[in-house]
Amino acid sequence: MNCYRFETLISDYLGNNISHSMKSEMEKHLGECPNCRAKLEDMKQILHSLHKLPKLQTSANFNEKLMEKIEHHKSKKKFIFKQFVYKYSQPLSTAAAVIILLFGVYYIYNSIFPNMPNQKISTSEIQNNILNPTQLSQPANNSINNLQKKPQYVKAENDDSSETNIDQRNNFENKIKMVNKEK
Amino acid sequence: MINNNKKYSDEELIFQFQKGNEHAYLELVNRYKDRLLNFIFGYVHSKESAEDIVQDTFLKLYTSADMYREIAKFSTWIFTIAANLAKTELRKRKRRKIFSITDMGFDDKDYEIPSESNVPENSINSKYQMKYILKAIYKLDEPFKTALILRDIQELSYEEVSNIVDISIGTVKSRINRGRLKLQKILKNENK
Incomplete structure (x- = not known):
């Protein structure tokens, strides 16, 4: 051993954290090397001094000061x-x-104009009713009449057909005219 | 109310505090305030500053107790908080240039030495006087200093040091050994 x-092993030696064979090897080296022997003795003294270092104590009013700090922190948070x-x-x-204003306006508007709901008619319903006019129900008839007066197409919620475009609208109008003529 | 504090472990006390029991908090403060003071003193070398940092550590404990989880020992957790606050304080000092390596000078006025009234006789008569040892510790690089203070002054286990510093036990052992050798070298030069 050099x-x-x-x-590198001096702390393990002092802490007795090395194998028996390594310990014997180190002790053999200690017998041969006065420098390492001196170093080991010196280290023992240093460790002894470190362990015996006087311990500081917190001041007597430490806890009171701490409580003040905590209270200050709480009031700061509130602040x-x-x-x-x-x-x-x-x-x-x-x-x-x-x-609040927007809700108020919406409420007033609804109370002044209560019967202005959008008429929702599915395009499929219109198509069916147009193709089978004899089975037209009253609301559907009304719908057709309304359409005749003022065509209004609103996509129904459950309508799975594609979006109504202008061409489709023209087709429907033509079909409505044809049905009326047949009547 | 904590009637017989000795029967509660640190972990039980912190859980009690998490449930709102402030007596448990006070018991933890009483258990750790001196240990933490001595630990922080190793960093800042001023009792007043060290005490301020210990207070901040306990304030942090008060405000962040919910962050504690059972996976770590309470001692590890509180030492980690204290070490981080001490490092932050050192960084602040460096920035403000309250003191620098060149200004330090190692005079006693820069360096508060604990009262020797209660120092055991053998330590005063020791080859190395306490103030030289403290100064030598102060001169160590931060990683060696932390490991040495925790192990040789606070007398924590290698495992606890490893958890606080967040390095492997092997690295802790190596740092402590190298730290001791460096300390020995510094003291040898001082005594010349």
């Missing part, structure tokens, strides 16, 4: 919340006023 190897509310109170109240 001195460098001894140095931050208050500051937030103060800072954003104007925009928040404006936004709330706008939302």
Whole structure:
């Protein structure tokens, strides 16, 4: 064993964390090397001093100061919340006023014009009714009459047919005219 | 209310505190305040600064107790918080240039030495006086210093040091050995 190897293992030797064979090898080296022997003794003294270092103690009012810090932290948090509310109170109240106003307008509009729902007729329903006029139900008839007056095509919710385009609309109008002529 | 604190482990106390029991928090403070003070003192070498950092550590414990999970020992967790705060303080000092390596000078006025009134006789009569040892520790590079303080002054196990510093046990052992050799070298030069 050389001195460098001894140095790398010195802590393990002192902590007794090495194998028996390694320990014997190191002790053999210690017997031959006065430098390493001195180094080992020196290290023992240093470790002893480190373990015996006087321990500091916190000041007597440590806990009180800590509690003050905690209280300060809590009040700071409350202050931050208050500051937030103060800072954003104007925009928040404006936004709330706008939302209330919009709801109010919507409510008033609905109460003034209660019978203005969009008439939703599926294109498939119209097609069926046009092709079988004898089976026309009253609402469907009304729908056709309405269409004659003022064509209005609104895509129904359950309508799985493709979007109604202008050509389709013209076709329907022609078919409606033909049905009327047959009548 | 914690009547007989000794029967509760640190982990049980932190869980009690998580449930809102502030007596458990106070018990943890009492258990760790001196240990943490000595640990932080190794970094900042001023009792006042060290005490401030310990207070911040406990404030963090108070505000972030919910972050603690059973996967780690409480001691590991609290030492990690304290070590991080101490490192942050050192970085701040460096930035503000409160002191620098060139300004340090290693005079006693820069370096607060604990009162020797309660120092055991054998340590005063030791070859290496306490203040030289503390100064030598201060001169060590941060990784060696942390490992040495935790192991040789705080007397934590290799495993605990490994968890706090977040390195393998093998690396901890190597750092401690190298740290001790460096400390020995510094002390030898100081004593010349």
